Amino acid sequence: MESIIPFNKPYLTGKETHYIYDAVNSGKISGNGKYTQKCQQFFEERYNFKKVLLTTSCTDALEMAAILANIQPGDEVIIPSFTFVSTAIAFIRQGATIIFADSYSDNPNIDADKIEELITDKTKAIVPVHYAGVACDMDKIMYLATKYNLLVIEDAAQAIDSFYIGKDGVKKALGSIGHLAAFSFHETKNIISGEGGMLVINDSRFSSRAEIIWEKGTNRAEFFRGEVNKYGWVDTGSSFLPSEIIAAFLWAQIENLELIQNKRKMLHNCYYDNLQSSNLITLPSLPPYATNNGHMFYVVTENSEIRSELISKLKEKGYHAVFHYISLHSSAYYSDKHDGRVLSNSDKFTECLLRLPLFYELNEVDVVDMAKCINNY
Known part of the structure; x- marks a missing residue:
């Protein structure tokens, strides 16, 4: 019998095409326009993210994180084995050696008690994946990061609007705890834009460079804010930012x-x-x-x-x-x-x-x- 109830069905709120029409008729449909900025401001304010940049996918956000972390050939990055390939490939493309960690016996998340034994003098970053939107043990992971001077990059692809309750009782949004974090708005996620994602920058030392990498290695964003009188090629990067059409679709989802x-x-x-x-x-x-x-x-x-x-x-x-x-x-x-x-x-x-x-x-x-x-x- 052919399936009647699919595994997933994208939900449309009804406003997506209205906002896309508005974006198209505004004359600004390339990235970093009105809807991009509305989405980014929403996430920063609601979840206490220091800085947010929309991306064309969570994979792109992870690739940006790998560049920002200055991952070099020979560096080691610890990730869970039970995760999507994007978690690994973003760092492999920078030349990293992936050190796989096991899950808990009762939870697919990375076993935080098994991480320390995997750390060497080549370890550069830990990438916890919040599987099914359930938090990893971030107190333990951040403790290890501080102890060994490592970066923590949260793969929060599935974790929008989910939280970690620390030992101090404080409730923090997933993606707001590590130095960097990546989210997905793929059609299988809670809120969607077809394809799409975002990079969260919680460590201010990465903020300026993140914008440059996001804008194809140029200081274009600074130029449009009037901070420089011309823009040019100043770093590595790629075309990571999505069009206003994607951001407009996402805004309708955010409203709901x-x-x-x-x-x-x-x-x-x-x-x-x-x-x-x-x-x-x-x-x-x-x-x-x-x-x-x-x-x-x-x-x-x-x-x-x-x-x-x-x-x-x-x-x-x-x-x-x-x-x-x-x-x-x-x-x-x-x-x-x-x-x-x-x-x-x-x-x-x-x-x-x-x-x-x-x-x-x-x-x-x-x-x-x-x-x-x-x-x-």
Whole structure:
């Protein structure tokens, strides 16, 4: 039976084309116009980000971060193996050696207690990935960064509107804690612009250079603010900034952030409540220092065979459930470069993690039906 309920369906608020029309008719559709600046100001004010630059993707934001971190050939960068390839490739392109860390046994996030043993005199940065919008243990990670003089670059692709609660009880937005952070607005994320992302700069020493890298290695942004009387090529960079069309689409989503978040979190909780009685699967665990942003709902099966059978059973009922990342340390591209350590938890999530449909227009009836299908398996 062909799937009736897809894994994901992009949600349109209704204002996207209106704002795109406005951008087009303004005569300014290249980057860094009215809508770009509105979006950037919103994120800076709402989440206490020091400086925000919209990008054409989260991958671009990570690549900018790798340039800003001055990653050189031979430098080592610590990242979780259970993540998307962009987390690694942004640093590999700068010549880095990737040192893969394992996940927790009950959580796909990087095991913060296993990071210190991976640090050497070649280590330059730690890149925690907030999987499913659930915070990594940022107090431990920032402690290590201070102790060893390392940079922390948060891969917050899935983590918009999610928070970390520190040991001091202070609640901080994910992406506001590390020196740099990268977010995604891909169509599978909570708020979207088709493709799109943003770089967050929390360390002021990177602010000026970030703008230059963003603008193809020129000081064009300073010129348009009247800070210099002409602009030219002053550094490396690329065309990282998105057009006003992308930013206008994103602005319509931002205006509906609360509505979108409330619905997604309700659906997440509905899944959780209806799957608690199942002894066939393990439900996501939420550490006491993390919040849930309703980005994703996943379960972990006992083995890959059960996962495959559940995918088939759900498909028969008209629901499209999917697996997720293949551990990067075992990938065709990097397996011969990995140092050979066994990362058993990352491998477990590769084999056993199952993602269930979660998008704004999904209804509770379907969530309950999918849960029933799993419970009755």
